[in-house]
Amino acid sequence: MLAFILKRLLQSVVVMLTVALIAFALFRYVGDPINNMVGQDTTLEERAELKERLGLNDPFIIQFYRFVRDASVGEFGLSYQHRRPVKELIAERLPATLELALVSAILALAIGIPMGVYTALKRYGFLSRTFMTISLVGVSLPTFLIGILLILFFGVILRWLPTFGRGDVVEIGWWTSGFLTASGLKSLIMPSITLALFQMTLIMRLVRAEMLEVLRADFIKFARARGLPTRAVHFRHALKNTLVPVITITGLQLGSIIAFAIITESVFQWPGMGLLFIQAIGEVDIPVMAAYLVLIAFFFVVINMVVDILYFVVDPRLRVDKALVNGQ
């Protein structure tokens, strides 16, 4: 198991370095960084001097080393647009995105899994068919459309919920939280539902398919033949066996919730990283883009590691079995 984790760690480092290389190439070779920093009236000598001072004349490998060294402590330089360290900008925006992603993920799991189980057990029930039909809509409608429809209905027509922003936030150290105020929570409802809807339907359909598969398994039939009550058969024996593929997909989806909150954040003007990124693209703010790229890759890598470790917890077959190996 330790060997496995070390191996995955090594792979993660390789992935991160590759992403860092792309981010660095973006930073260094898309446009001229000097041009982006100085005004029009800077002389050529001043430019050359600045270039020398910033180390842009050094060999590629040394520059890349410096980039990685700085990136590993979160240092990505100054934003061209905001004239502030990228680190600060990200730290400001990160809580908004993470809170949104967390709520969406919990919503997706808390509703998606029970719905999947229900539709698998009551396969031909009226409610199951309704869920399945609605879920089809959830999968096929684009996120922004759902967001806009929600805004139109609850924000514009009914005027129940705010249509943009995070509402009032409470500062806890450097973290800003919308969980503690009424307007913060209200603002969270529509964006999180919008973001969760697709994941929810995906999880529901996945759980349903896996559950149907497991319910056909021999050990379920055997559990029934031993007289175990239906509830125990369904939840203790069947559900746990469906979880392995569900964990995989959920892990990947959690990554994409964070990464692709961009659309939802734009629709709701949610002051998160996605919005920052969209603005950065508009303004060709390369340091922000590079930082965003590296950060998202980092989230994906961490989540994948966690998923891999969770496999070991859930499925005993994966734990390398010393007793068995010695016994042979």
Added chain:
Amino acid sequence: MSNLTLLQINNLEIEFPSRKSVLRAVDNVSLCLEKGDILGIVGESGAGKSTVGNALIGLLEPPGQMTKGEIFLDGNRIDNLSDSEKQKIRGKEIGMIFQDPLTSLNPLQTIENQLVETINLHLELGENDARQRAVELLDQVGIPDPDVRVKQYPHQFSGGMRQRVVVALALCAEPNLIIADEPTTALDVSIQAQILDLMRGLCKQKQVGMVIITHDMGVIADITDRVAVMYRGRLVEHGATEKILGNPDHPYTQSLISAVPRPDIKLIRFPQVTYIEDVAEKNTEFDITEHWLGKPREYEAAPGPLVELKNISMRFTTKPAFLRKNRIFLDAVNNVSLDIHEGEVFGLVGESGSGKSTVARIICGLYTPVSGAINFAGTELTALKKQSDLDPFRKQMQMIFQDPYSSLNPRMRVLDIVAEPILFHQLAETRREVEIIVKDLLEHVGLGAQSAVRYPHEFSGGQRQRISIARALATRPRFLICDEPTSALDVSIQAQILNLLKDLQEELGLTMLFISHDLPVIRQMCDRVGVMKDGFLCEMKETEVLFENPEHEYTQHLLNLMPRLEGLSLEGLDMQPQPNQK
């Protein structure tokens, strides 16, 4: 009804309604079972025997339903109970054992959890006593170190050990009746013997009644007191085991028994078994010696043996590691040498994991051996590196696989399946010619030319195996490798396929490597046999000599475990006048 009667089934009728029609899976079946007795229900696939078992325990697969009849357990009617009452009987009064021990246990829970869960449900012993009982149960079913093993997960047990755990689980609330649905079909013969012994012992000792559902006459002969024969949902014969096996009345039972491969005598052919799927009798319209199929092969006769293996070894890495010393290898084949002569049927027999299939795959080039040489008709195949150099030899070797369901591409028509090797090796001039050859081949294996336009799923297992045989014959091979060709088939269909293979072998002068775990089948089919164990070839001899006079310890052990099937009716059998001792 005497007070010894444990189970009484009266006029049971089970129907499966479907959109088009109603399938009557079980029709008017009446049976009874006494305490401490073992009743066998025997029949071929689709006979309804498993449906009877499922009905007894109240777990009919929907849409199946009991439309008539009554079931009494210990004098109480159980078929009309509510679902929750039936659930209380399951496990407590009736235990059930299923076929496949590898899939019968929840892979994510320890053996202890599964046992304790069931014990607590039925006996209310409290956590500690239940744990204690779990260990005792494992001990009873013969699992060594039960207190250690109980904490382990199913994947840490071998197949036979898992089946013991399944037996322990079925017994945990001390039911009066055990239903075992093909309990040993997925197991090796030595483990089968152990499990049957165990079940018989428990039955007699605890006065538990048992219903064994199986298609295996060996199991029936070995363990049951009484036997019921089912055919297409009906009970055709019912009585004491010796009577039914030794002197069957019903023609179906007679034909079924005549199809059982005998361990003790070699038959020339199996008598034509009539009560089975519709297969046209082999078409003899064309004269095989004139036909493309039977035309003399253009190969020169091999100087020595046709196939020769010299010191073949093969190892698989079971646990990869960066350092060589940390890797764990499995030596699947260990220094095996054998030769197969032209026109001979050579048998390889052994239990699962003995390396017999690996040998077949090495010969046809699916695996490259770690060391050793393979000669085919005097050419060393292992020395040929280029794929194109191997092609002419591939054409001469064909393979028939075990599972007729997965060895045919479901999206291809039978015509295209059989034509593929002909087209690949460019054996025919025109597409039209190919089609004629394919149709003749299908005719010859007993399927009829009209089956060419159909898809594999339209055929039964036996018919599919015929398609596989037609495909294997399509390159006019010299050497046919049959890897367990009949172990997925019912006994009467097995008899037909074995007959077909025998006929083809004689007509076409084929050389065959016949791999099986089933000793009686080997005896019927092979001229010489090799016995394999753990990758080693233990003994290699003429079949009759080996069966009469086994020398190696392991061969003797295997032969001892083989169900004797003594007292089986010999009526209508086509016996060899003298044991074939060349």
